[in-house]
Amino acid sequence: MLLTFQAASWTTIAPALLANLAAGIFILPFFLFSATAGQLADKYDKARLTRLVKVLEVAIMLVALAGFVLHSLAVLLGALFLLGCHSTLFGPVKYALLPQHLHEDELVGGNALVEAGTFVAILLGTLAGGMLAAVEHGERWIAAAGLVVAIAGYLTSRGVPSAPAPEPGLAVNPNPLTETWRNIGFARENQPVFLAILGISWFWLYGALFLAQFPAYAKSVLGGNEGTVTLLLATFTVGIGIGSLLCEKLSGGHIEIGLVPFGSIGLTIFGLDLALASPAGLPVGAPLAVAEVLGQPGTLRVLFALLMLGVFGGLFIVPLYAMMQSRSAAAHRARVIAANNIMNALFMVAGALAAGSLLGAGLSIPALFGVAAVMNAAVAVYIYRLVPEFLLRFIVWMLIHTVYRLRARGLEHIPEDGPAVLVCNHVSFVDALVISAACRRPIRFVMDHRIFRWPVLSFVFRHSGAIPIAPAREDAAMMEAAFAEVSRALAAGELVGLFPEGRITFDGEISPFRPGITRILEANPVPVIPMALRGMWGSMFSRKDGPALSRPLRRGLFSRIELVAGPALPPERVCLPGLQLQVAQLRGDWK
Template identity: 70%
Template sequence: MSSQFGLLKARRFGPFFATQFLGAFNDNLFKNALVVLLTFQAASWTAIRPEVLTNIAAGTFILPFFLFSATAGQLADKYDKARLARLVKLLEVLIMGLALLGFAIHSLPILFAALFLLGLHSTLFGPVKYAILPQHLRESELVGGNALVEAGTFVAILIGTLAGGLLAGAAHQPTWVAIAGLLIAVLGYLCSRGIPAAAAPAPELVVSLNPISETWRNVGFARQNRTVFLSILGISWFWLYGALFLAQFPAYARFVLGGDETSVTLLLAVFTVGIGVGSLLCERLSAGQVEIGLVPFGSIGLTLFGIDIAFASPTLLPPGAPLSLSGLLALAGTWRVLLDLFALGLFGGFFIVPLYALIQLRSPVDQRARIIAANNILNALFMVVGSLAAAGLLGDGLTIPALFGVAALCNAAVAVYIYSLVPEFMLRFVAWLLIHSFYRLRQSGIGNIPEEGPAVLICNHVSFVDPLVIAAASRRPIRFVMDHRIHRLPLIGFVFRHMRAIPIAPAREDAAMMEAAFEEVAQALAAGELVAIFPEGRITDTGELYPFRPGVQRIVGRTPVPVIPMALQGLWGSFFSRKDGPAMSRPLRRGIFSRIALTVGTPVAPAAATPENLQQIVAGLRGDWR
């Protein structure tokens, strides 16, 4: 993880990280301090019941996300984001000054006004927070940067919540809450001054203040790219799912586990640490690239451990409840619950970090901040709907553990729906799982695959999983041309069909299919896609290269594009190869975690893409390691 932590020392990331960390910390310090004061000292402020006040406070903070997210997205696209960050931090200083006044004159309306404005502060900073990362980070750093931001945000939420509760409970004068918030806001502003300039992508944009029309327009921008929009829905679902769990922690700790007030902090801390660890592990597991294959992995964990916590929860209160923290930890069942909560956070990190990075990467530069604003709006909407649904189910007599189980089953249904609409997520997961369970893949020259534009990739053909290994290494989707018989296989063929593989047959078997394949290849290249072909035309059963066929020469003769030679090494003799007989007939023939490699050569000009030349290049890339 050294590379992602190294970003903290870089001026293009460190000041921004400190700014957003302090902002999240301050939001939660003030919000939780106010909730604690309203819960335990409500009588000195108002005649309204404490439980009503706390819900009003939650609604007051989230309301600006609905009202101003669209405007915030426009501002972040129109103006320099570093300058906007500094202005937002100045606003935070003024807000905490207002909060100080509210505490000083004992005015609840002023304090709620400050809470509303803090929500506005977060709303304005949201599009800046995520849209600035692709401007200051390289693509290979995007996952690590997002991981640090997500981990830092949740740690800031945890520390801010704890600090707010402690200040509200320990301070004789609540003005100390605002004084602490004011100091943090000033520190945040000073950090923001170190953020490098981030040029406006759409300076000619005319800002509209109509929240309804602009919200709809922003959602429309997001819907232009199906993968981006479904990623936003996935993130919004995660916030619904996570918020549902977090909202139940106080009642779950008291009435299910039988703990005292400190047990709520324990649950929050374990869940938060899980998210932080999961977020930071994303960069290691994705090898520095935006690996959306981790998203299905995350959703599987969110489902399984959500169900398990429902079964792990005690059905009866333990004797002597409420228990102290040490008494609660002395119960064996508590550790299973804590493990489930940590795993929920861990897999939540796997789920959410690649989705944020994918949105940043695939959104148009001049619309990125507005698309992120649409994401913030939908996040807030989903959290509100989730809270109302949870309140309704609990009001109808559903227990909290049963609510967790229902939410986990809903998570599975949502995941299946999203992955059926965009198979790319599940396909990347299959490829990622393959090279992290059966193999250890070493990549060389992967940067020779162009980041955009059409190209033909060629490679030696050693096993049935060659396309999956190549797809796992490539940052871009690839259309593979493959034998029609492999394309029709029950299991592997299903995966390849969803990868939009192009089936081909020899002319002597089906001339019409062969012509249709070449036509589809030409259309894919014209659309700027990557197309991969195995020029041998078959999987080797000797371990050596078969003569290359002239198909590549025909392809680039019609559509002149670069040809990228590649070589797979180490797959000969594996379970999926044809060494010593049919493939997939001898499980674990070479054990697990065997080393393989993919070496990518420099592009070859179309005129030089003769079968003989390409075979010589691929043989040189492969060397003696088969």
């Protein structure tokens, strides 16, 4: 804000270009030193590193204080670079520390608090900075306040619990280039993790591009002053905080990557809306006070678009961070996170350069926002084509949060790892999707080949690894292939889902179980988890009163359903009548 509203006393460079230059300088250390930071976080106790990083922060703020006292732009940009180094060192530490102290069902909540806390801290710092800048010798007060915050950070860091190094014998490679390539290699070993990193990196490019333009946008488009910048930042920040915390609630206690496409849709829609809502010309009487800016036509729409950008940004970013942490190997998790920081930096530096070039070529700031929103849609389509799991989970999540209200009980009986067969009553065409939405682990469902080919649903079933099966009288080869695939899945430690009735009920009652489950257990003696769906009979996907979908939404939206699971049964104790009785008892009288 100082460079935007008091540029003449610091430099002759145009404020809009200087803001992007400053953003690039802050981001550059992530690209240069993240590889080293990842090695250090895997080699040493993360609590100890946290405290050392906070000591470094105190020293950097002394440099910033000197820059403000000397009125030296070079020293301040140097301090900004050093703060980038500080954040580079701290990033792998804080994100790799979370999985060491949190269970998997707490990771989304932990990341939500980290993201919400980060942006709320940015907001509070900006508000405090704006107020201090208004007093005499405000720059010195700002630097002194930063020093106090750094000292408070160190004192807080002493309470961080020990997080022992996963690889204390690691030999640190001092060459950042070769180690950077090696870290990216760790990330590329797992395609979903690497694509999550690409998604996170794009988000930071997208978000940093918007944030960097706020001062110039407030001054040159809205006709406001420093207070308008704070208003824009506050709106965006509150949105990210709301979206991050909302993500935990919508995830239902587990990592729900189905929220990622939902977030990307909102980022595109409201990015375009912000571009379209921006005023065409500078208001008369600029610069205006905040109250006057709020009174201008279209300002409230701009603020709403910014708020929703933040909300959908939180929904987009939190599941990706949790997915990256949970699916990366513990021995080099910090280096995978370092690879993420490298990619983040590369994307953000490229974004800053591209934004600076487009603005220098005469593109307006609102038009820049519109271009970024269109690019966001293109990137989202690219990622979801490469990993259909994101889109698959989005479809499942939308089903469970629009058509139904799902309550799940007893899912702790499903093993965290290793093979098992899940058996359930078959009430509707979307039973497999409902069960998939409730369970944290992927499930390979065995299903009738006709249901497998249903339009739209076939995409979901195919990419979720469902196994189509046909009766022997229809296609004996398909039946044998299905049983062979079930054996391969169980041998690989996967979960297999089965509807032993062999067909969807016509009357809501449970039909006799067929012997397919017996054949599976003879070849693969694994635990069996009985389950029951309750409340699905009568939904539009069931056959009550005629074919499915003959009466869409006949029970309205958000109808209540339940999934109940019972204790695992050892394979030697499974018999068809007894298994059917257990499923019937779990279902009870509620069809």
